[in-house]
Amino acid sequence: MAPGTREKLIEVATRLLDEGGVEAVTLREVGRLAGVSHNAPYKHFASKETLLAAIAASELTRLNTVLTETTKRRRTPETALRTAMHRYVTWALEHPERFRLIFGRWSIESAELGEAAHLAQTTFVSMVAAAQDSGALPEGDPVRLASLLRALAHGAADLASAGHLAARGKGNAGPGDLVDDLFDYLRTVPSTSA
Amino acid sequence: MAPGTREKLIEVATRLLDEGGVEAVTLREVGRLAGVSHNAPYKHFASKETLLAAIAASELTRLNTVLTETTKRRRTPETALRTAMHRYVTWALEHPERFRLIFGRWSIESAELGEAAHLAQTTFVSMVAAAQDSGALPEGDPVRLASLLRALAHGAADLASAGHLAARGKGNAGPGDLVDDLFDYLRTVPSTSA
């Protein structure tokens, strides 16, 4: 039941990340809060970026689990997909620093993070394909349509979390509203009658 | 014709940003390359982040100029808007570090950067409204529709510049293709017959 130093380091580093962004994650402070010396982290992680990659992979894996669990019992493929995208933008707004860490640039390869990202994408594409089959989304290459949906959700979440989304005016559309708008538009697209 | 130290500092810092990301921009290296002491920058900028904000504001202003110039002579409002969005994603891919700097999180307020962002948004919304009037885009609140278009372009550019956009499969849709896809979908949306 003892958490183990490695897990403790990740836990503490995640807290520092949430509180002050990636700049606040210093190995010295991580070690201090974990009750070890300032370079004990090097016994578990090759570098600071490796620790950050472990955080990112852990969080993305958790997000994958939450999204698949949440959408399992939805009645229609469209509802499942919409729900997943809403949860995604909600998660991004609740954990802006984790969101930015995961989708930032990496100078190292992390197998763990790469696999989690691949799993997320595969799951998402199959959800899009199911919604296409149900007639809620237009026909065509599901990978390409999934890229469109993902780009919108990602961009809306990123702009909103950085405060760059139009906050003026009446409607005050949040990222979730933009997701709904896109779904509503796509619903009306006539079939290509291939 | 002498550039002046302040401009020289911005120029050198921009070069460092492009070459190695924001992490490579150290005031000491900026000073060294500008031929001044390692803390001469403090005579022109209150902090490192103030220097970064000056870079971001300068680049966003430049982008505004390029986009309005480029779209001036387009035949239709839709062509102008499409062109602007294509240029935007192209710029993001060509200058990924400037893109990420501008849209990252700021712990300081920069009036210069805020004004450039506001100008960009205002211009963009008016282009969207013109495209709506021409019938190329569905009716409705232009601010909200502009947010949708902007979120897509931003998300596509961000994912692509970080290498997170689906690179597998045949089509290999780039961010510009996603912009076109969205326009094609929106073109078919029936009018609300208000």
Place this chain on the structure above:
DNA sequence: ACCTGAACACCGTTCAAGT
């Protein structure tokens, strides 16, 4: 008005050494 040099309090990372 603009710049310099020394100094302070931090970093990430390495290394020799301990159990």
Place this chain on the structure above:
DNA sequence: ACCTGAACACCGTTCAAGT
């Protein structure tokens, strides 16, 4: 196998001082 303490080469920032 895991950890410590000292050390190195950096940072951003401040300050007294120079022209």
